[in-house]
Amino acid sequence: MKALVTGASSGIGRDMAIYLSKIGYDIILVARNEDKLIDVKEKLDTPSDILIADLNNKDDVDKVIDRCKKDKIDILINNAGFGLYGSFYESDLDKEIEMINVNVIAVHRLTKEVYKMMKEANGGYILNVASSAGLLPGGPLLSTYYATKSYVRSLTLGLYEENRRNLNNVHFSVLCPGPINTNFNNVAGTSFNLKSMSSDFVAKYAVDKMFKNKVVIVPGFMVKCGLFLQRFICVKLLLKIIYNIQVKKGRKN
Numbered sequence: 636m637k638a639l640v641t642g643a644s645s646g647i648g649r650d651m652a653i654y655l656s657k658i659g660y661d662i663i664l665v666a667r668n669e670d671k672l673i674d675v676k677e678k679l680d681t682p683s684d685i686l687i688a689d690l691n692n693k694d695d696v697d698k699v700i701d702r703c704k705k706d707k708i709d710i711l712i713n714n715a716g717f718g719l720y721g722s723f724y725e726s727d728l729d730k731e732i733e734m735i736n737v738n739v740i741a742v743h744r745l746t747k748e749v750y751k752m753m754k755e756a757n758g759g760y761i762l763n764v765a766s767s768a769g770l771l772p773g774g775p776l777l778s779t780y781y782a783t784k785s786y787v788r789s790l791t792l793g794l795y796e797e798n799r800r801n802l803n804n805v806h807f808s809v810l811c812p813g814p815i816n817t818n819f820n821n822v823a824g825t826s827f828n829l830k831s832m833s834s835d836f837v838a839k840y841a842v843d844k845m846f847k848n849k850v851v852i853v854p855g856f857m858v859k860c861g862l863f864l865q866r867f868i869c870v871k872l873l874l875k876i877i878y879n880i881q882v883k884k885g886r887k888n
């Protein structure tokens with residue numbers, strides 16, 4: 636049994652790889668930072684391989700797809716991703732395109748190709764990592780990031796229903812966590828003003844729920860409550876509230 640995890644060099648991806656290895660899966664670890672991947676590989680209990688890939692790069696995404704097919708993986712976890720803080724008016728377009736490539740295009744391409752392979756094999760799990768951001772109407776000051784996560788959530792749910800009607804053993808899940816203590820903030824240029832969860836808790840929770848065929852996975856009681864309550868708030872007011880939370884996230888130098 637084999638799993639491929641993107642963004643396995645750090646945070647949730649690293650902890651999902653460690654947990655999957657603990658329960659018996661061989662792992663293919665994907666990310667750009669080789670040294671960090673070697674550190675993760677050393678922590679694993681099962682045979683594992685490192686695949687260096689920049690998911691901003693189409694050829695590297697093809698390389699990952701080829702590896703999924705060659706190894707006939709049983710689990711694909713599309714976890715690699717990052718955010719970028721700032722007003723849309725001022726933010727760097729090239730960085731945003733990179734974010735769309737990693738958070739959306741790579742996820743889309745990997746999901747499509749691996750789904751075809753799993754459908755033929757009549758089995759497998761695809762877990763896409765979105766965010767609680769993907770369940771909200773928009774995210775002022777992190778607008779592109781929220782939009783990418785909405786895409787991942789929407790795509791995965793659409794595929795879940797299409798696939799369910801085909802009566803096969805491929806399973807789709809989307810992980811929508813709130814704040815987690817990882818390297819995400821350093822990359823995004825933010826700091827959390829809400830209580831964050833530990834990434835090893837989220838990783839284990841997500842994998843366990845994936846195996847139970849849960850479609851939308853939201854770790855943490857408070858995050859679940861918040862997401863439930865926001866449904867009763869009108870969109871304009873909700874956007875104001877989100878803005879006021881995000882504005883405090885800007886890094887104070």
Ligand SMILES: NC(=O)c1ccc[n+]([C@@H]2O[C@H](COP(=O)([O-])OP(=O)(O)OC[C@H]3O[C@@H](n4cnc5c(N)ncnc54)[C@H](OP(=O)(O)O)[C@@H]3O)[C@@H](O)[C@H]2O)c1
Binds near residue numbers: 643669690811812
């Ligand atoms: N932390 C949170 O609060 C939070 C909440 C909700 C959802 N999420 C989502 O959870 C996922 C994992 O994030 P994290 O919190 O664990 O952050 P993290 O610690 O920064 O990990 C991000 C991972 O993505 C990889 N990555 C980034 N750009 C890449 C690229 N161009 N090509 C290949 N890999 C790339 C990084 O590896 P390299 O740098 O080595 O390439 C790293 O392994 C992301 O999709 C994020 O949006 C995070």
